Amino acid sequence: MSAGHQGPESLHIQDTRCFLMKLSFDNIDRFCAEVDLAARDSVIDLSRLEFIEPFAIIYLGQFIRYHNRLGKRFTVRMPPVRSKSREYLARVRFWDRFNFDADTIEREGMFGFLSATSLNDIVELPKGRYVAEETAELVAGVLGRSGVKVSADAVLEVVAELSDNFAQHAEVELATLAVQYYPNLHEFAIAVGDSGLGIRESLSRNPEHAYLQGRPHHEAIEKAFEPLVSRRPEGGTGLTNVRDIVIRQAGRLRVASNDGFVYIGEGRTKRGKRAYELPGVQIDVTFPERT
Amino acid sequence: MGREIVIKLSQLADHTLTRTRGAEAADALRSAAAAGQASRVYLEMAADTLVTASFVDELVRQAAEMECAGGPEVVFVVDDPEMLQKFQKSVTWRQLQCRYRRPGDEAIRTLQPAS
Numbered sequence: 094m095s096a097g098h099q100g101p102e103s104l105h106i107q108d109t110r111c112f113l114m115k116l117s118f119d120n121i122d123r124f125c126a127e128v129d130l131a132a133r134d135s136v137i138d139l140s141r142l143e144f145i146e147p148f149a150i151i152y153l154g155q156f157i158r159y160h161n162r163l164g165k166r167f168t169v170r171m172p173p174v175r176s177k178s179r180e181y182l183a184r185v186r187f188w189d190r191f192n193f194d195a196d197t198i199e200r201e202g203m204f205g206f207l208s209a210t211s212l213n214d215i216v217e218l219p220k221g222r223y224v225a226e227e228t229a230e231l232v233a234g235v236l237g238r239s240g241v242k243v244s245a246d247a248v249l250e251v252v253a254e255l256s257d258n259f260a261q262h263a264e265v266e267l268a269t270l271a272v273q274y275y276p277n278l279h280e281f282a283i284a285v286g287d288s289g290l291g292i293r294e295s296l297s298r299n300p301e302h303a304y305l306q307g308r309p310h311h312e313a314i315e316k317a318f319e320p321l322v323s324r325r326p327e328g329g330t331g332l333t334n335v336r337d338i339v340i341r342q343a344g345r346l347r348v349a350s351n352d353g354f355v356y357i358g359e360g361r362t363k364r365g366k367r368a369y370e371l372p373g374v375q376i377d378v379t380f381p382e383r384t
Numbered sequence: 385m386g387r388e389i390v391i392k393l394s395q396l397a398d399h400t401l402t403r404t405r406g407a408e409a410a411d412a413l414r415s416a417a418a419a420g421q422a423s424r425v426y427l428e429m430a431a432d433t434l435v436t437a438s439f440v441d442e443l444v445r446q447a448a449e450m451e452c453a454g455g456p457e458v459v460f461v462v463d464d465p466e467m468l469q470k471f472q473k474s475v476t477w478r479q480l481q482c483r484y485r486r487p488g489d490e491a492i493r494t495l496q497p498a499s
Contacts, residue, residue, distance in 0.1 A: 225402045229434075246466075250436045253401040257438070320477040327445065328403055330477060334437040337473075 310353025386423025406442025
């Protein structure tokens with residue numbers, strides 16, 4: 094299956110009996126770093142995929158989208174027919190969202206179907222006047238359908254802040270959103286990502302924070318959590334507020350921007366460098382259910 | 385003391401999720417105060433929709449600007465403790481003060497930045 098808009102398609106399905114792969118925040122950067130971008134036929138091998146969490150799906154999608162913009166096409170080795178991971182990618186319309194060609198999607202039966210526990214879709218967030226309101230309404234629908242026991246106000250405030258941040262700062266036209274309720278884990282996860290400007294570049298356009306240009310990306314991400322730190326003089330409360338909500342709800346927050354990351358959860362903060370430098374900002378927030 | 389007017393948040397804003405909507409609500413507040421020749425505006429914050437901290441922060445910021453510029457004094461009417469917490473965060477972040485009162489209570493209180 095090919096991701097991109099022109100050229101021949103190629104579809105490879107491999108045997109998955111050897112070992113299975115889970116893609117998450119912790120390894121999706123390494124997975125992307127291992128894709129040979131210099132090769133004529135760059136391969137994204139999902140044939141052993143067993144599980145992919147919302148952050149990873151958004152990250153991988155933005156990786157594909159970013160390189161498509163630069164003219165790169167990929168061959169994607171898909172999970173086997175009837176495997177759960179293949180069905181999941183179909184359900185969230187991964188193929189439609191990230192530039193796979195319509196003929197292959199139809200031939201391979203990669204159509205979505207309904208579920209009560211997710212948005213049934215990776216949602217495109219077009220940069221627009223009401224993106225925060227529209228996104229919050231979508232997520233409110235999932236909260237209502239799934240019966241998840243989380244604070245709807247907390248979730249919707251986070252969703253509104255993250256989608257508004259994208260609209261205000263990313264300088265690209267589209268972001269993507271994935272939402273998933275895990276009934277067995279009693280968790281509700283939201284991931285939002287773009288392949289736009291990134292936090293360090295955005296903040297450093299404010300002369301007060303221009304020094305960040307020479308600092309690691311994770312330092313810029315941490316800076317963005319401080320109140321009133323923004324490229325704009327009036328703003329700078331969005332990520333602070335998201336962090337405060339996550340801490341109050343005993344959730345987890347993970348932010349990646351270029352090659353930096355910051356993790357906040359379980360009473361601690363971790364920061365560092367990732368194995369792959371994907372432009373833009375990719376964030377996920379996980380809320381535990383109330384018992 | 386000049387004229388006092390009472391405005392409900394729903395008269396100023398259909399949406400209350402973002403700083404941009406907060407700025408629009410502040411503009412509408414300015415216009416309403418000017419039209420009513422008010423020296424004090426009571427803004428009733430009770431709303432059917434979620435009001436985010438960014439929306440509140442923009443209102444607090446612009447209310448302080450209005451007053452500094454010789455405009456009307458804004459008194460926020462707040463009952464919900466979570467909403468009040470958002471006001472508290474904003475005045476702390478910005479090192480400002482803002483006035484509020486609870487519904488049914490005439491006493492006007494001042495929120496100070498938390499230490």
